Amino acid sequence: MSTDSYKIDINGLKKQFGDLVVLRDINLKVPTGDVVALIGPSGSGKSTLLRCMNLLIIPDGGTVQIGKDAFSFGPGTRLPSGQQQARFRMGTGMVFQHFNLFPHMTVLQNVMEGPVSAKGTPKAEAAVLARKLLAKVGLAEKADVYPQRLSGGQKQRVAIARALAMEPDVMLFDEATSALDPELVSEVLSVMKDLAAEGMTMIIVTHEIAFAREVADTVVFMRDGVVVEEGPARTVIDNPVQEATRSFLKHFHTRN
Secondary structure (H helix, E strand, O other): OOHHHEEEEEEEEEEEEOOEEEEEEEEEEEEOOOEEEEEOOOOOOHHHHHHHHOOOOOOOEEEEEEOOEEEEEOOOOOOOOHHHHHHHHHOEEEEOOOOOOOOOOOHHHHHHHHHHHHHOOOHHHHHHHHHHHHHHOOOHHHOOOOHHHOOHHHHHHHHHHHHHOOOOOEEEEEOOOOOOOHHHHHHHHHHHHHHHHOOOEEEEEOOOHHHHHHHOOEEEEEEOOEEEEEEEHHHHHHOOOOHHHHHHHOOOOOOO
16 A cells, blocks of 8 residues: 555654653554544553644654645654644644533534634634534534533534534544543444544544444554554454453453
8 A cells, every 4th residue: 555545644653751651663554534443551642642643742753644744753853833733733633532612602603613713714604614514413403502501422522523624634532432421422422433434534542442343444452652453443352462452352341
């Protein structure tokens, strides 16, 4: 497969905070339209990897390529400017564990805000797009409601619509369901499943192993800042090769 076939290409990525090495030489290639699930124990570097990919954290070494944008880090490289970082993030949608909605704005205004302020989209055009995306995530009737009137699952679906409003090339999900009550998890996973079916390139940090098995093309198991095992989702989850992966997956009941 040629490099052009990869929507995401991470090579030799490194990150440490003081003496703590969080990522050690991470390599990850994601073909266009594929879904990758990152699994592993807390503290394994999964969220840091996602933030490095979105330049919310600047790596200490390696390269990050998403679409046509590529950046190199480490000795002898020049850091991307603030303007370059902002433009890059427009194409890399990110959904966090906590929703970070603007409490003083309605749901519609929350989804419109990015296109209007970052891309200069006219408000009328942004409103049409926002309403379309709210319908997509099943919240058309909540357009004029303020976030405090929503459930956690509804807030997270608004956060997904807000990320999609920037019309990103890829979507990164960082534990998007872990702050939700169990009965609300399925409504968010359903939206993510629909995005996968539509061919959105996605990397999902998740502890929802059954969901990863069903929706992901590839599962990557990380521990202590390294990729321990990587392969087709059902193969890794049903028949892991590495003892560390087996030990981690023992905590979950994943088979249908």
